[in-house]
Amino acid sequence: MTENTEPRTVDILVIGGGINGCGVARDAAGRGYSVMLCEMNDLASGTSSAATKLVHGGLRYLEHFKFRLVHESLAEREVLWASAPHIIWPLRFVLPHHRGLRPAFVLRAGLLMYDTLGGRKLLPATETLDLRTDEAGRPLREGFRTGFEYSDCWVDDARLVALTARDAADRGADIRVRTKVVSARRDGGLWTAVIEDQASKAQETVRARLLVNAAGPWVDSVIVEALGQSGAHNVRLVKGSHIVVKRLFDHDRCYIFQNADGRVIFAIPYEQDYTLIGTTDLDYHGEPGKVAITAAETNYLCAAASEYFTKPVTPEDIVWTYSGVRPLFDDGASAAQEATRDYVIKVAGDKVAGAVINVFGGKLTTHRRLSEEVVEQIAGVIGHKGQRWTRDAHLPGGDFPTTGFEDLVEQHTKAHAKLDPALVRRLTRLYGTKVEALLGSARTADDLGAHFGAGLYAREVDYLIANEWARTADDVLWRRTKLGLRVTPEDKTRLAAHMAERV
Secondary structure, three states, X not given: OOOOXXXXXXXXXXXXXXXXXXXXXXXXXHOOOOEXXXXXXXXXXXXXXXXXXXXXXOHXXXXXXXXXXXXXXXXXXXXXXXXXXXXXXXXXXXXXXXXXXXXXXXXXXXXXXXXXXXXXXXXXXXXXXXXXXXXXXXXXXXXXXEEEEEEEEEEOHHHHHHHHHHHHHHOOOEEEEOEEEEEEEEEOOEEEEEEEEOOOOOEEEEEEEEEEEOOHHHHHHHHHXXXXXXXXXXXXXXXXXXXXXXXXXXXXXXXXXXXXXOOEEEEEEEOOOEEEEEOOOEEOOXXXXXXXOOHHHHHHHHHHHHOOEOOOOOXXXXXXXXXXXXXXEOOOOOOHHHOOOOEEEEXXXXXOOOEEEEEEEOOHHHHHHHHHHHHHHHHHHHOOOXXXXXXXXXXXXXXXXXOOHHHXXXXXXXXXXXXXXXXXXXXXXXXXXXXXXHXXXXXXXXXXXXXXXXXXXXXXXXXXXXXXXXXXXXXXXHHHOOHHHOOOHHHHHHHHHHHHHHO
């Protein structure tokens, strides 16, 4: 083991590089705390890249009387949209009325409450649709007459994490990917932690005034294995799986379908040419890193979608699947779908002995509020620094008007007239105003370096290595972009070789 003669000391050591960990690191660094974040794999390699990819209030949470959670979530939609309008944008959701399930008057009442709880300003209000004449009714089976259309937002979840980490680093945080916190022990009012690079196995000792355990599905494992405490059981692991099929409809709205089992599923336009269908809710008892969809889940999602679409969805239609584990706080709910989606923050220890803040649960939509609350707890333990600041701040690339994405695409397209407009649009959607930093002086495709298929060039890959901690082909193809849907195995092999030379 490589020992530092004088271990580095930071105010806060954050464990976990998902949305909650990166959100806390960003908020704390922006207030002036010294921060190190350690993620044992890639950023967003767990729960935070396996979501349904929505910034939403959670319409169905109203049925469980989670009014505070719904209010907080609804209020965050436009805040997050304004912070990153390149990776977050509005979606209209079509909810067909299904006779025999929730009555129409119940849906109307719920949507009226949904419209008014969150201080909606830019998002359009709910409308009632005649599915016999509206375009949204065309892909649906006969018999659906009435639908309700309401607003929420879409988010590129893994990019939200990467950009949050980038902003944290820009504000002084030390972001360490593929670095595991092996152990952490209280020592004279500080924590002494041993961190290990997962590639080289080199170890380093770091001291911290406070720990934040935001390890998601591994939060209890960190408490037991790294912190040396026994008997930790705080989270209920619930698996959610999704399927991706070729595009099922031509319009840009999405559907929320009621199922006879009381659950809902979404069918969402995805990456231009596909439809995303999900999710399931099943208790999970395995290793979170090995989660995968089952045949039963596949059949469930296909059958649920086929109840509504004229053209049945079959397992043969699937082009990709993904699964994740939600670390829900274990509130003793009898069914997985009834377990709380709210977050719980617990502080153990104090300034004298050394404190750890454990984060349980949470969702993409409320990560900024969760991060604020954690940093307020940090201030209460080790002292106050700075003010709340994230509500009106942009993420990298998001410093343009909330509704100005098309204007930004036009600007970039004119500046790079010799590049494929589809490429420029894709880059703008991922990087926003950072497109110019990425492209630099490049004016033609030849200036972009080696091509790895699907419009992915060496210039973009090298930018991701230098600025967003990409280390492997999967980091680029599935988390920084979704070009894994389009590239060939040969393309991926060449990309991996290119990255191996530069990492």
